[in-house]
Amino acid sequence: MKVLVPVKRVIDYNVKARVKADGSGVDLANVKMSMNPFDEISVEQAVRMKEAGTATEVIIASIGPAAAQETIRTALAMGGDRGILVKTDQTVEPLAVAKILKAITEQEGADIVILGKQAIDDDSNQTGQMLAALLGRSQATFASEVKIDGDKAEVTREVDGGLQTIRVQLPTVITVDLRLNEPRYASLPNIMKARKKPIDEKTPEDFGVDITPRLKVLKTTEPPTRAAGVKVESVQELVAKLRNEAGVI
Amino acid sequence: MGTLVVADHDNTNLSDATAKVVSAAKQLGGDVHILVAGQNCGSVADASAKLDGVTKVLLADDAIYSARLAENVAELVVGLMGDYDAVLSSATTMSKNFMPRVAALMDVAQISEIVKVEAPDTFVRPIYAGNAMQTVQSSDAKKVITVRTTTFQAVGQGGSAAVEKIAAAKDPGLSEYVGDRLSESARPQLTSAKIIISGGRGMQSGDNFKLVEAVADKLKAAVGASRAAVDAGYAANDMQVGQTGKVVAPELYIAVGISGAIQHLAGMKDSKVIVAINKDEEAPIFQVSDYGLVADLFKALPELEAELTKLGL
Ligand SMILES: Cc1cc2nc3c(=O)[nH]c(=O)nc-3n(C[C@H](O)[C@H](O)[C@H](O)COP(=O)(O)OP(=O)(O)OC[C@H]3O[C@@H](n4cnc5c(N)ncnc54)[C@H](O)[C@@H]3O)c2cc1C
Numbered sequence: 001m002k003v004l005v006p007v008k009r010v011i012d013y014n015v016k017a018r019v020k021a022d023g024s025g026v027d028l029a030n031v032k033m034s035m036n037p038f039d040e041i042s043v044e045q046a047v048r049m050k051e052a053g054t055a056t057e058v059i060i061a062s063i064g065p066a067a068a069q070e071t072i073r074t075a076l077a078m079g080g081d082r083g084i085l086v087k088t089d090q091t092v093e094p095l096a097v098a099k100i101l102k103a104i105t106e107q108e109g110a111d112i113v114i115l116g117k118q119a120i121d122d123d124s125n126q127t128g129q130m131l132a133a134l135l136g137r138s139q140a141t142f143a144s145e146v147k148i149d150g151d152k153a154e155v156t157r158e159v160d161g162g163l164q165t166i167r168v169q170l171p172t173v174i175t176v177d178l179r180l181n182e183p184r185y186a187s188l189p190n191i192m193k194a195r196k197k198p199i200d201e202k203t204p205e206d207f208g209v210d211i212t213p214r215l216k217v218l219k220t221t222e223p224p225t226r227a228a229g230v231k232v233e234s235v236q237e238l239v240a241k242l243r244n245e246a247g248v249i
Numbered sequence: 250m251g252t253l254v255v256a257d258h259d260n261t262n263l264s265d266a267t268a269k270v271v272s273a274a275k276q277l278g279g280d281v282h283i284l285v286a287g288q289n290c291g292s293v294a295d296a297s298a299k300l301d302g303v304t305k306v307l308l309a310d311d312a313i314y315s316a317r318l319a320e321n322v323a324e325l326v327v328g329l330m331g332d333y334d335a336v337l338s339s340a341t342t343m344s345k346n347f348m349p350r351v352a353a354l355m356d357v358a359q360i361s362e363i364v365k366v367e368a369p370d371t372f373v374r375p376i377y378a379g380n381a382m383q384t385v386q387s388s389d390a391k392k393v394i395t396v397r398t399t400t401f402q403a404v405g406q407g408g409s410a411a412v413e414k415i416a417a418a419k420d421p422g423l424s425e426y427v428g429d430r431l432s433e434s435a436r437p438q439l440t441s442a443k444i445i446i447s448g449g450r451g452m453q454s455g456d457n458f459k460l461v462e463a464v465a466d467k468l469k470a471a472v473g474a475s476r477a478a479v480d481a482g483y484a485a486n487d488m489q490v491g492q493t494g495k496v497v498a499p500e501l502y503i504a505v506g507i508s509g510a511i512q513h514l515a516g517m518k519d520s521k522v523i524v525a526i527n528k529d530e531e532a533p534i535f536q537v538s539d540y541g542l543v544a545d546l547f548k549a550l551p552e553l554e555a556e557l558t559k560l561g562l
């Protein structure tokens with residue numbers, strides 16, 4: 001079966017985002033960008049399925065600016081077979097991303113789509129669920145374990161109270177959580193090989209998707225900052241301060 | 250027309266989160282109704298009916314909602330949305346699962362994890378792990394919104410809304426519930442606790458979390474963890490505090506053996522008072538702490554427990 005893995009280019013997780021002084025957004029100029037860490041976990045899952053013989057092909061897709069090509073290359077170096085870049089310099093909200101991914105899923109006949117549970121820039125946590133809805137498919141979100149069994153998948157999910165296991169009908173859409181696997185590092189030979197793997201270039205118009213945003217960003221501001229407090233010398237002093245000064249115990 | 254709030258519950262108890270979502274819903278103006286979808290969940294409907302400002306409770310009691318599978322709940326909610334301008338739910342794993350599905354089926358953008366209502370179409374939400382706050386205005390006719398409950402006060406419980414039973418929607422038959430492994434704990438829940446003490450990689454083992462638990466018991470606190478502690482198997486996944494775990498804002502948050510990565514801070518920096526215990530005086534966690542103690546946690550935690558005992562706790 002074919003697996004589609006959408007990957008997003010985002011600010012590197014080690015970088016602290018800074019708000020632009022004019023409130024127009026977050027400053028991404030000269031900031032290190034990387035693949036959304038959850039998407040590395042999705043790619044790893046797909047590649048393992050291919051290695052296990054469950055998947056026949058792993059297709060990587062990204063929607064974003066020309067530089068998102070690098071993110072696709074990274075995924076190809078991890079073991080993806082080929083890429084699709086849907087190029088746009090506009091803002092693409094999760095609903096529009098999901099509509100484009102729906103078109104790709106149908107065109108490619110992908111049986112399973114594996115996405116990250118959330119992108120660490122917008123923190124929306126929506127795209128996979130929206131895609132499943134648009135395709136009329138089952139969904140298995142926040143996965144920490146995935147077992148494919150005939151025309152069903154048994155997925156264990158990280159939920160607020162602990163873990164939940166569900167069985168979903170294939171074809172399906174899966175979103176991954178942190179504990180599903182530890183993504184591999186691409187080896188140098190594989191990075192070289194990935195340069196030769198094909199990447200198709202498309203535009204949102206090619207799929208007939210209107211990406212006009214539904215949300216207008218009025219402003220972006222800094223959150224209130226916390227001032228560092230004091231250092232205490234001992235546990236006794238700490239407890240005294242919590243009781244008498246802060247009044248919280 | 251008004252707002253539909255989808256209740257978060259376990260078929261027996263209504264989550265504290267829902268009373269906070271109602272408070273956000275009231276700010277949109279118009280009637281506030283609550284939908285309780287579950288099985289044998291009459292007690293949840295009764296608790297919902299008591300929330301101040303709620304004028305009606307819709308109860309869909311059916312086996313297909315027993316585990317609140319996303320496909321099933323989304324189908325039900327979408328069918329009701331002809332009567333409402335907006336649907337709100339808490340930013341818990343239950344709602345994060347079905348709400349985007351509702352949004353996509355209605356062809357509207359979901360607005361995730363709002364922390365403030367500026368106007369019925371304008372909301373503030375954190376992005377980039379809370380390092381930026383975005384004010385967004387929605388052009389969709391109907392709104393689908395998840396609410397970060399740490400910033401909204403729960404409404405009171407003086408209400409007495411009518412409970413109306415409604416029929417189940419059709420069963421999409423796409424998924425089935427297999428089982429749960431829920432963490433059992435007599436301690437308060439992370440998202441509603443007044444005091445939280447969390448351990449990080451510095452704890453070195455799951456067994457050492459006993460030191461944290463001993464202090465938690467004195468303070469009637471919930472126990473949390475960093476991602477590193479969860480990944481290493483010292484703590485359960487549902488204990489993870491942070492950008493991609495639970496967001497908490499207790500009166501007191503005590504971070505023990507946690508360095509203070511961006512992703513961890515995103516989940517706890519709105520706590521009223523923050524205490525850090527770390528042996529590295531340069532640890533970034535001290536930059537957000539009201540009280541910092543540079544110490545070896547293996548010495549500090551037993552001392553803390555003893556000191557609290559002296560206070561009669
Ligand atoms: C040039 C550019 C500028 C932008 N500027 C803004 C802005 O200022 N404000 C704003 O709110 N949004 C902006 N966006 C849109 C935004 O970055 C996201 O693409 C969109 O909002 C999805 O939200 P999310 O990533 O939080 O979704 P989530 O639902 O959290 O993402 C979950 C998963 O969906 C998949 N996914 C999401 N997006 C993509 C993608 N583009 N390609 C492939 N897979 C994807 C990934 O697997 C990801 O792990 C911009 C986009 C572009 C291309």
Ligand SMILES: Cc1cc2nc3c(=O)[nH]c(=O)nc-3n(C[C@H](O)[C@H](O)[C@H](O)COP(=O)(O)OP(=O)(O)OC[C@H]3O[C@@H](n4cnc5c(N)ncnc54)[C@H](O)[C@@H]3O)c2cc1C
Nearest residue numbers: 449450451475476477491492493494506507508513528546
């Ligand atoms: C996509 C993504 C999502 C993430 N989401 C989250 C999230 O939701 N929540 C989260 O917490 N992290 C998250 N992280 C991980 C985050 O980046 C950090 O790696 C993690 O928070 C580190 O955990 P830690 O502070 O326990 O460990 P470390 O950074 O290793 O810090 C351990 C600390 O313990 C101290 N210490 C060691 N021994 C002792 C001792 N004996 N006494 C006192 N102090 C001691 C050390 O000085 C050090 O400061 C995420 C990362 C990614 C990439």
